[in-house]
Amino acid sequence: MRTVEIPLVGRGGEPVDLRRTLSSHGFVDLPPMRPSVGHRSLEITLRTARGRPRTVRVHAGRDGCAAVTVLGRAPSAEQLGELGRTVRHVLRLDADLSPFYALAADDPELAWVTRGAGRMLRSPTVFEDVVKTICTTNCAWSATRRMVGAIVEHLGEPAPEAPASGPHGRAFPTPERMAEAGEGFYREVARAGYRGAYLLAIAEAAAEGRLDLEDLARDPELPDEEVERRLLALPGVGPYAAAHIMMTLGRYHRLILDSWTLPTYAAKVGRRTASDRAIERRFRRYGPFAGLAFWLFLTRDWVDDALVR
DNA sequence: CGTCCAGGTCTAC
DNA sequence: GGTAGACCTGGACGC
Numbered sequence: 001m002r003t004v005e006i007p008l009v010g011r012g013g014e015p016v017d018l019r020r021t022l023s024s025h026g027f028v029d030l031p032p033m034r035p036s037v038g039h040r041s042l043e044i045t046l047r048t049a050r051g052r053p054r055t056v057r058v059h060a061g062r063d064g065c066a067a068v069t070v071l072g073r074a075p076s077a078e079q080l081g082e083l084g085r086t087v088r089h090v091l092r093l094d095a096d097l098s099p100f101y102a103l104a105a106d107d108p109e110l111a112w113v114t115r116g117a118g119r120m121l122r123s124p125t126v127f128e129d130v131v132k133t134i135c136t137t138n139c140a141w142s143a144t145r146r147m148v149g150a151i152v153e154h155l156g157e158p159a160p161e162a163p164a165s166g167p168h169g170r171a172f173p174t175p176e177r178m179a180e181a182g183e184g185f186y187r188e189v190a191r192a193g194y195r196g197a198y199l200l201a202i203a204e205a206a207a208e209g210r211l212d213l214e215d216l217a218r219d220p221e222l223p224d225e226e227v228e229r230r231l232l233a234l235p236g237v238g239p240y241a242a243a244h245i246m247m248t249l250g251r252y253h254r255l256i257l258d259s260w261t262l263p264t265y266a267a268k269v270g271r272r273t274a275s276d277r278a279i280e281r282r283f284r285r286y287g288p289f290a291g292l293a294f295w296l297f298l299t300r301d302w303v304d305d306a307l308v309r
Numbered sequence: 310c311g312t313c314c315a316g317g318t319c320t321a322c
Numbered sequence: 323g324g325t326a327g328a329c330c331t332g333g334a335c336g337c
Contacts, residue, residue: 026316138317143331193330198318238318260316 002074004084005065006091010119012098017116018058018066021091023302024120025295027132027248030145031152031167033121039303043071045159045171046086046124048079053171055159056083058091066091072161092119095250100289107285113296120292122248126213127206128172129248134198134236136244143191150190151199155181175206198236216249224251243291252292255280264298 008016022028022039029035032045032055041059048054054070061067068087070080088094101114123129135147153166155173162169178199186196205211211234216227227249231242243254255261257276266274279294286293 136316138315138329139331140315140333142333143315146331187330191331194318194328195330236318240317244316256316258316259314264316 001077001080002070003061004068004080005061006068006084006088006093008064008066008116009093010097011094012096014096014098014101014114015116016091016093016119018060018091020115020117020303021119021121022058023299024118025247025299026136026141026144027123027129028121030132030148032156032170032172034168043168044087044090045156045162045169046083047157047171047174048082051079053157053159054079054083055161055169056087058087072159086124090122090124092122092250095119100286100292103286103289104293107293110293110296112300113293118292118296120247120250120295122250123172125172126217126245126249127175127202130202130213130231130234130237130245131172131178131199133241133244133248134195134202135192137195137236137238137241147190147192147195151178154185154189175203178203179207195236198234201235224253227251228254247291247295252289252295253287255283255291255294261294261298265294268298 008018010016019039022035022042027033028039028042034043036042041057043055043057045053045055054075055072057069057071059067059069066087068084070083075083097118100118104110104113123132131151132144132148135144149167152170152172155177156167156170157173158170181200183196183200186192186199190196192199202211206213216222216230224246227246228242231237231245232239237245240256240258243256246252246254247256257279262274265279266272280290283290283294
């Protein structure tokens with residue numbers, strides 16, 4: 001047995017569109033994830049509690065299920081179950097989006113999301129999403145890919161069947177491994193520039209137990225303000241990065257207002273510019289889902305674009 | 310070739 | 323609390 005099937009249903013019984021989930025945001029294009037052309041399936045290399053990481057392919061299965069197929073030699077039943085649970089986490093199937101869908105159903109411009117959109121893909125760990133987000137700040141997407149690619153290629157533990165080189169087939173590195181890498185790696189290999197010091201400081205704090213990022217995902221009782229405060233306290237994390245990380249944490253109250261979303265919104269509503277306040281007013285009706293509604297409004301055509309990428 | 314700036318943040322006023 | 327300037331990197335531009 002190398003395949004396990006996962007029902008594509010949210011926790012509130014709402015539908016889940018796998019392809020739309022695999023196109024939910026740009027991180028799907030960063031190692032250790034790799035989407036197929038058209039985003040109909042996804043390869044991802046995941047750590048396991050015991051033994052080497054394994055690469056799985058997530059694709060459409062039977063009867064409204066996602067199938068998770070382990071590449072290479074067959075895993076143990078225990079490991080297959082573990083990989084399936086991690087994929088459920090990555091696909092965010094434990095979230096209940098039905099209250100959001102109830103609001104969106106009355107919004108002509110967002111009613112389409114109720115067919116199963118809005119499930120933001122997440123990394124297995126908060127640490128990974130924090131590192132990746134810092135690698136998106138103040139640089140072009142090509143630079144983000146270079147930095148994250150180098151981190152995974154040189155520091156990530158490979159699956160047994162991984163290719164000899166390249167970033168794929170390797171799990172995202174642990175904080176310990178990223179802390180060991182040292183300044184030289186971030187400067188000369190990842191070419192992360194001034195971000196290197198931020199990444200190193202966060203990796204060291206997490207490795208030494210001074211910082212528990214995973215707690216942010218584990219504890220739903222933490223108020224949004226407290227989560228945001230802790231994120232802003234991290235070196236290299238400002239308002240944009242905190243809002244983006246909070247979205248990966250399933251906290252959608254804040255809108256991501258940055259140099260891409262503002263002009264994109266303006267273009268979609270046929271204006272030259274758009275103010276933060278006007279956008280916040282437009283999406284206020286979504287309450288705790290405002291940031292998610294805004295994001296989906298901007299990325300509606302991403303699935304269609306994926307067909308021609 | 311120099312300047313600008315990309316899915317910003319930090320520090321110093 | 324709000325606002326300049328500096329900041330690594332490397333493509334995209336203008337000259």
